[in-house]
Amino acid sequence: MLIKLFLAVSLSLSIASCFAESDDSKSKLLIEPSQQKRSSPDASQQKQSAQPNASTESTSSQSSQDSNQDNKPSMIEYCRNHPC
Amino acid sequence: MNTKILRNLAFTIFTCYATLAVSASPHWSHDEQATWWAIQDPTQNVPLNYPFGECGIGKHQSPIDLGAATINDSKPLSKLAALYGTDTAPVFFNSGHGVQVNTSTDYKGALMIGEESFPLIQFHFHEPSEHVVKGKNFPAELHYVHINEDGRIIVLAVAIDIGDENPIFGTILENTPHEENGKNASAGIQINPAQLLPADLDPANLDYYTIAGSLTTPPCSEGVQWYLLPKVITVSAAQLEQLKGFYTNNAREAKDLNGRSLLSSQ
Ligand SMILES: [Zn+2]
Numbered sequence: 001m002l003i004k005l006f007l008a009v010s011l012s013l014s015i016a017s018c019f020a021e022s023d024d025s026k027s028k029l030l031i032e033p034s035q036q037k038r039s040s041p042d043a044s045q046q047k048q049s050a051q052p053n054a055s056t057e058s059t060s061s062q063s064s065q066d067s068n069q070d071n072k073p074s075m076i077e078y079c080r081n082h083p084c
Numbered sequence: 085m086n087t088k089i090l091r092n093l094a095f096t097i098f099t100c101y102a103t104l105a106v107s108a109s110p111h112w113s114h115d116e117q118a119t120w121w122a123i124q125d126p127t128q129n130v131p132l133n134y135p136f137g138e139c140g141i142g143k144h145q146s147p148i149d150l151g152a153a154t155i156n157d158s159k160p161l162s163k164l165a166a167l168y169g170t171d172t173a174p175v176f177f178n179s180g181h182g183v184q185v186n187t188s189t190d191y192k193g194a195l196m197i198g199e200e201s202f203p204l205i206q207f208h209f210h211e212p213s214e215h216v217v218k219g220k221n222f223p224a225e226l227h228y229v230h231i232n233e234d235g236r237i238i239v240l241a242v243a244i245d246i247g248d249e250n251p252i253f254g255t256i257l258e259n260t261p262h263e264e265n266g267k268n269a270s271a272g273i274q275i276n277p278a279q280l281l282p283a284d285l286d287p288a289n290l291d292y293y294t295i296a297g298s299l300t301t302p303p304c305s306e307g308v309q310w311y312l313l314p315k316v317i318t319v320s321a322a323q324l325e326q327l328k329g330f331y332t333n334n335a336r337e338a339k340d341l342n343g344r345s346l347l348s349s350q
Contacts, residue, residue: 076231079205083181083301084229084237 109135112302114181114334120302139304145339146239146297146310151218153295153341157348162198164290164311164349166228166240168278169193176259176268177206181301182334183260183327184208185275186267193277195230195238195311202230202238207277211327213243214300214335215312221335222316223324226280227300237299237308242281247318252279257326282315291350300336314350 078084110123121140125133139145173188186206187193193204206229213225224244231237252275259271278287285291291314298306319327 075235075237076205079229079231079237080175080177080186081179083179083184083208084206084227084239084299 112136117336120304136302136304138306139302142298142304142306143342144296144298144306144344145304146300146308147214147336147338148295148341149216149219149338150346153344153346155346155348157350159347161294161347161349164292165196166278166281166287166290167194167196168204168276170274170276172274174275176256176261176271178261178264178266178330179208180264181331182208182210183256183330185256195240197238202232204277205229205231209327210335211332212335215241216338224319224327228277238311239308240311242313243316245316245318246321246324249320249323250318253319253323257323260330280317282313282317285313285315294347295344
């Protein structure tokens with residue numbers, strides 16, 4: 001009886017340690033998802049949907065231009081103004 | 085009262101000058117290319133006060149002498165495709181160093197290297213060519229500049245020889261402003277940059293040479309991958325003279341290979 005109990009306890013402990021180990025063996029991310037700045041896939045759709053409304057057109061296109069500039073590497077702007 | 089006005093005027097002039105000094109990068113010309121590395125920006129501290137230092141100390145500089153390079157054609161290379169459509173609003177730009185065409189911001193044309201896409205940002209001309217073969221240059225050279233989202237720069241180079249007149253080259257020359265830094269964004273002219281590619285090459289599957297290099301103008305940044313087409317294009321002698329009317333000798337001299345070899349797709 002005692003042997004059975006011992007086996008049951010040791011089995012459950014080893015299973016628990018297995019799970020604990022599988023958690024630890026995961027490689028750490030270089031950049032955690034919370035630290036990642038992703039480009040929004042629907043940015044171009046927002047720009048299109050802003051077009052029909054004439055009264056807000058100028059402000060909408062201005063803000064989407066700004067966000068585009070934020071995402072673009074400055075080298076693009078540099079090479080538009082220099083031979084490269 | 086007069087003293088106050090004078091003091092305000094002096095302050096305004098100083099502020100304008102200081103702003104200019106900070107925002108403008110140092111002036112350079114092709115005539116002084118041997119000492120680009122030594123041009124100083126007194127508004128910056130060490131080592132940023134030598135903004136073009138890489139021109140002097142870089143080991144993977146462009147252009148090169150293609151005749152001096154060992155060509156390796158045994159390495160499997162990616163497929164190269166110049167998928168340039170028509171740009172409906174190109175900007176004709178006199179860069180102060182050459183004739184340049186900037187593609188419009190919503191232009192979709194790109195160079196495909198394997199599965200990777202590199203949007204075409206601008207293309208420009210050098211007279212004579214920058215790349216040479218055994219010390220001999222071509223009359224001119226065309227550079228297509230591509231930059232992708234992560235900032236990598238790819239330049240596709242095409243040598244230009246004298247021969248048949250080139251209609252699209254003529255259109256570019258006619259619409260480029262003659263004043264330095266002049267931009268002509270409202271020409272109402274459509275340009276397909278693919279029309280400048282050699283007619284006997286398939287733009288969707290280009291043969292090429294490739295080598296690691298740099299920008300050929302200050303700041304001579306390295307990390308630029310060069311693709312050179314094995315065939316040349318032509319412009320007429322009159323068109324070359326017209327190009328020289330903008331800028332002449334705007335080519336950098338060939339730089340040391342420093343162990344680099346030229347990979348060939350053919
Ligand atoms: Zn160039």
